[in-house]
Amino acid sequence: MSHVDRGRAAGIGALSVLAASVLWGTTGTAATFAPDVGPLAIGAVAMGLGGLLQALVAAPQIARHASRLRGQRGTVLLGAASVTVYPLAFYSSMHLAGVAVGTVVSIGTAPLASALIERVVDGRRLTRRWILAATLGLLGTVLLCVAEAAHATDGTGRSSLPGTLLGIGLGLVAAATYALYSWAAHRLITREIPSRAAMGAVFGLGGLLLLPVLLATGGPLVASWPNAAVGTYMALVPMFAGYVLFGWGLARVPASTATTLSLLEPAIAAVLAVLVVGERLPVTGWMGIALVIACLAVLTTPTSAHRRSREQLRDRADHDREARVTGMAGHAD
Numbered sequence: 368m369s370h371v372d373r374g375r376a377a378g379i380g381a382l383s384v385l386a387a388s389v390l391w392g393t394t395g396t397a398a399t400f401a402p403d404v405g406p407l408a409i410g411a412v413a414m415g416l417g418g419l420l421q422a423l424v425a426a427p428q429i430a431r432h433a434s435r436l437r438g439q440r441g442t443v444l445l446g447a448a449s450v451t452v453y454p455l456a457f458y459s460s461m462h463l464a465g466v467a468v469g470t471v472v473s474i475g476t477a478p479l480a481s482a483l484i485e486r487v488v489d490g491r492r493l494t495r496r497w498i499l500a501a502t503l504g505l506l507g508t509v510l511l512c513v514a515e516a517a518h519a520t521d522g523t524g525r526s527s528l529p530g531t532l533l534g535i536g537l538g539l540v541a542a543a544t545y546a547l548y549s550w551a552a553h554r555l556i557t558r559e560i561p562s563r564a565a566m567g568a569v570f571g572l573g574g575l576l577l578l579p580v581l582l583a584t585g586g587p588l589v590a591s592w593p594n595a596a597v598g599t600y601m602a603l604v605p606m607f608a609g610y611v612l613f614g615w616g617l618a619r620v621p622a623s624t625a626t627t628l629s630l631l632e633p634a635i636a637a638v639l640a641v642l643v644v645g646e647r648l649p650v651t652g653w654m655g656i657a658l659v660i661a662c663l664a665v666l667t668t669p670t671s672a673h674r675r676s677r678e679q680l681r682d683r684a685d686h687d688r689e690a691r692v693t694g695m696a697g698h699a700d
Contacts, residue, residue: 469538
């Protein structure tokens, strides 16, 4: 694949992840429309039914690549276990610490976890561009978290610090599991398993593991039409459609880049929390959103033509140098 083709594919992958992040950013606000439904039930219905639907749609591809998936069973099981834990930790984090804080911590620290996994397991070096983007994004998410945590209350006007701290802790668990299933799906895709089959297998198995949680906690989901509508929306739009888009993105960009791009989610969640839910966002919170947008701009701005030509010249020089060394060795023989 040429440099231009790789750049175009990476651009499509980035747009797919950003579109998925916009859909994911609506989940916390949507959950507030079903206040009688607990966070475990919300997480189980969203990721559980959404994952099973992905597996159903991808069933022909999963069957076609069953032998390859069995050969990567460890990666599939790691991804599925992470898919199971992630929504339970994520929605519990938002329930305890607030929509914005839960989303910010869960998604904001995922790029660091993802980069660590890729560095330790795959030996992948981090580019200066990614480091700059991740720094901006992490600083933005910290500002968002501080801004929202300052307004955390227990309903009596007093600071609910223990609940907020527990929510932040669960957000860190969500971040780690998000990074793990993103890495697992990307690894399967790079092992010549199509994204639909990889995502269907990982999320389908994760959905199966979430069914007992849904059966134990999902009673309120069928107690009223609004609750049922929220559950249906969560499963079909952010989880099913969102993760189809995310799978397309993972086929074209590394997991660390994808998780960094998904920093758009907490920014969307924070804005919706202000506009729809009525949460307050101080100036520091808006500054955090601005830094997240700057992070996305750094990651998604195409490489300039001058820089591409410079890289091509460097590659050509390296090739010529290798050819000269080979030629000298041949003459010596």
